[in-house]
Amino acid sequence: MSVSSVSARRLTAVAIVAAAVTGAATLPASATAASRPSRPQVEISAVHYDAPGRDDRSAFSLNKEWVELTNTTRHSVNMDGWTLSDNRGDKYTFRHYRLAPRATVRVHTGVGRDTRSDLYQDRRREVWDNRAGTATLRDDHRRQVDQESWGHNRHHGNDRHGNDRHHGNDRHHGNDRHHGNDHR
Numbered sequence: 001m002s003v004s005s006v007s008a009r010r011l012t013a014v015a016i017v018a019a020a021v022t023g024a025a026t027l028p029a030s031a032t033a034a035s036r037p038s039r040p041q042v043e044i045s046a047v048h049y050d051a052p053g054r055d056d057r058s059a060f061s062l063n064k065e066w067v068e069l070t071n072t073t074r075h076s077v078n079m080d081g082w083t084l085s086d087n088r089g090d091k092y093t094f095r096h097y098r099l100a101p102r103a104t105v106r107v108h109t110g111v112g113r114d115t116r117s118d119l120y121q122d123r124r125r126e127v128w129d130n131r132a133g134t135a136t137l138r139d140d141h142r143r144q145v146d147q148e149s150w151g152h153n154r155h156h157g158n159d160r161h162g163n164d165r166h167h168g169n170d171r172h173h174g175n176d177r178h179h180g181n182d183h184r
Contacts (some may be wrong), residue, residue: 041071042137042145043069047150053067062125063111063120067107069104070103071101073102079140083134083136084137097119103116104141105118107119109121109126
């Protein structure tokens with residue numbers, strides 16, 4: 001066997017391997033994305049911005065104003081440092097809270113005792129505007145995770161909560177509850 005035929009065979013083998021690697025690298029791009037576990041996703045599943053009856057700042061009235069967040073994955077989500085805010089800048093910050101897989105938590109405006117399924121902003125006034133507003137959920141890197149609007153603030157025609165009634169801020173969860181202007 002001559003040196004040139006051995007070199008030719010090696011070059012052919014290298015070309016075949018290179019083509020296979022290139023094809024494998026480009027073809028599985030979508031397959032790789034599909035097989036990779038998706039990032040934990042939490043969405044605003046409902047907003048109840050207009051509590052029934054008069055807005056009299058009573059605990060009953062304030063706690064009938066809430067935002068529900070749902071973990072749509074099979075993995076728990078550490079929400080420490082995440083925020084839920086309105087379009088006026090009121091913000092609630094989650095502290096030491098983990099949302100279980102496929103679970104929903106309701107974030108009430110008023111004062112109450114936090115549980116796994118109910119968190120309280122400890123506010124003494126309403127947050128969510130009864131006519132129009134936007135609730136924005138951000139992760140601990142300040143990236144927007146989800147947003148829901150109602151009334152004339154709605155960004156899209158997709159009203160996933162029906163009737164504009166049940167769509168729809170910095171209260172700290174845990175011992176670190178009263179910092180600066182975050183709460184009132």
